[in-house]
Amino acid sequence: MKNLLARSGARRAACLAVSGLALSLSGGWSVGPAFAQSAPPTSSQPSSVPTPAPRSVPSSFADLANRLLPSVVNVSTSAVLKPSKNDDKGPDSSDPDGPQVPPFQPGSPLEKFFHDYLKHKPAPNQPPRRQQALGSGFIIDASGIIVTNNHVIEGADQVSVTLQDGTEMPARIVGRDSQVDLAVLEVKPKHPLPTVPLGQSDKARIGDWVLAIGNPFGLNGTVTAGIISSRGRNVEHGLYDDYIQTDAAINRGNSGGPLFNLSGEVIGINTLIYGGAGGDSIGIGFAIPADDARGIIDQLRRTGHVSRGWMGLKFQDVTNDIAETLDFHKPDGSNGKGTLISEIDPKGPAAKAGLEVGDIITRVGDQDVTGQTMPRIIASILPGAKAQLTVWHKGALKTLPITLGQSPTPPDMPPSDTHQPEHRHAALGELGVTVSSIDADARTQYALTDDQRGVLVSRVEAGSPAASRGIAEGNVITQVGQDQINTPDDFAKAVQRLHERKKTEVLLLVQDDDGLRWVPVPFLGN
Structure with missing residues (x-):
């Protein structure tokens, strides 16, 4: 289960936690029961005003749970841990950046034990170490099609599924999508499996009862x-955030499991938690809405990857301050909502449609858009499809047709073999930094959470621009400017684009022990 409390989040949660207190309507703090009966009507209350009937509360979820449990599965993954770059060095090797071995007698058993322990080095003639992980999933097709989270199976070279009755089967990764964090698996059962349907999450309301089932x-x-605690949550986890928030207890291992309504329909896929560093639940969990997942699951089943529409522009949300400055208002005089275009690719679909920097897109088709919803709405339109945009241009609304292109972000392809991809690196001399992909070994060595995205800073040259700005080995770079990065290739290409545009520095979003911070790093020689 992905945990939002990585490093700085833990401090933020501590600041927000106020045990046993509730804010009263009068503005003070009060302590009392979570539920209270309505006060009886006083004599001043009109007798004609009916007292609202209390909403029905299920006496038990037993029948529903009994019906749904057979369709929920455990997902187990395994991956070989790659040896680190220093594993082949002897106990007396000097690595100033690695863990230090206590000063035992050279060649003594204790010296070798501590060296092997700190370096995570297996003993000679032992089989390669494997990392095990557990998650959840649910069956959507009786032939053996299962939905889970991408981060549950990412990097795995073996995936297996266990049914409620204990039957274990090897699973094949049909397709995966890291951007929304979904994956589709396939097993070959001897008989049809029990299934559950995807429901209409858009109809789910705050306060509705839900069940979470998982591992x-x-x-x-x-x-x-x-219950559903909130809708449309943007937790700044990715470009397409639109989570259902729930207080049903969700912990590590619930990842990929279903969130059910009382009709037994899957309205969400449990993905994130806001909790302690150990993954313990504090009643704040997040699920991908079924209506967002449906089209992605269909594409993964058909093609093994997801194709997303692309407009070729960058934008930001229209805040009240921006609306006031631009005199952008609705007919009723309130501030307008939409997405303000800040940059346009000269060869992209937006430029061909006649959009300009400073235009505000208010609708795509019949859907109102904001800076938060725009990426998800555009990505849901297939490349080559046409859409109608409602655009506010220099004080007037107009409609522009646009034909969407193919997103330049390469899709996540299902593995072509059973081996984990090799650890990859990218060295950028202009910045004096070398980055590498985040694999299981790196997560262990640098205590990174299983939801950590970006690239790992594996080396910083002394006296380099990166070193001068405080970037250090073990930091994680998650963005270059407005471009999110997940691989060393992403990082190298993003930096190269800025270099080709004659930029003098690169703006990096860096995560260290204190959290996320923007760091401008000049190119060497500037």
């Missing part, structure tokens, strides 16, 4: 209940 901490078939 938290490896505890098979765990059922928890709660």
Whole structure:
């Protein structure tokens, strides 16, 4: 299960936690029960005003849980841990950046034990170490099609699925999408499997009852209940954030499991938690809405990857300050909403459609858009499809047709073999930094969470521009300017584009022990 509390998030959560207190309507703090009965009507209340009937509360979820449990599976993954770059060095090797071995007698058993332990080096003639992980999933097709999270199976060379009755089967990765964090698996059962349908998450309301079923901490078939706490949550986890928030207990191992409504329909795929560093639930969990996932799952089943529409522009949300400055208002006089274009690719679809920097897109087809919803709406349109844009241009609204292109971000392809991709590096002399992909070994060595995205800073040259700005080995770079990066190739290409545009420095979003910060790094010689 992905955990939002990585490093700085833990401090933020601590600041927000106020045990046993609730803010009263009068503006003070009060302590009391979570639910209270309505006060009886006083004599001053009109007798004609009916008292609202309390909403029905299920007496038990047992029948529903019993019906749904067979369709939820455990997903187990395994991957070979790659040796680190220093694993082949002897105990007396000097590595100023690595862990230090206590000063034992050279060649003594204790010296070798500590060296092997700190370097995570297996003993000679032992088989390669493997990393095991557990997650959850649910069956959507009786032939053996299963939905889970991408981060549950990412990097795995072996995936298996265990049914509620204990039947274990090897699974094939049909397709995966890291940008929304979904994956589709396939197993070959001897008989049709029980399935659950994807429901209409857009109809789910705040306060509706929900059930979460999954495999938290490896505890098979765990059922928890709660309500929908909020909708449309943007937790700045990715470009397409639109999460359902729930207080049903969700923990590590629930990743990829279903969030059910009381009709037994999957309205969400449990993906993120806001909790302690150990993955413990504090009643704030997030699920991908089923209506967002449906089209992605269909594409993964058909092609193994996801194709997204692309307009070739950059934009930002229209805040109240921006609306006031531009005199952008609705007919009723309130501030307008939309996305303000800040940059246009001269060869992209937006330029061909006649859009200009400073235009505000208010609608795509019949959907109102904001800076938060725009990426998701555009990405849901297939490349080559046409759309109608409503655009505010220099004080007037107009409609522009646009034909969307193919997103330049390469799709995540299913593995072509059973081996984990090699650890990859990219060295950029202009910045004096070398970055590498984040694999299981790096997560262990640098205590990175399983949801950490970006590239790992594996080396910084002394006296380089990166070193002068405080970037150090073990930092993680998640963005170059407005471009999110997940691989060393992404990083190298993003920096190269800026270099070709004659930029004098690169703006990096860097995560270290203190959290995220923007760091402008000049190119060498500037």
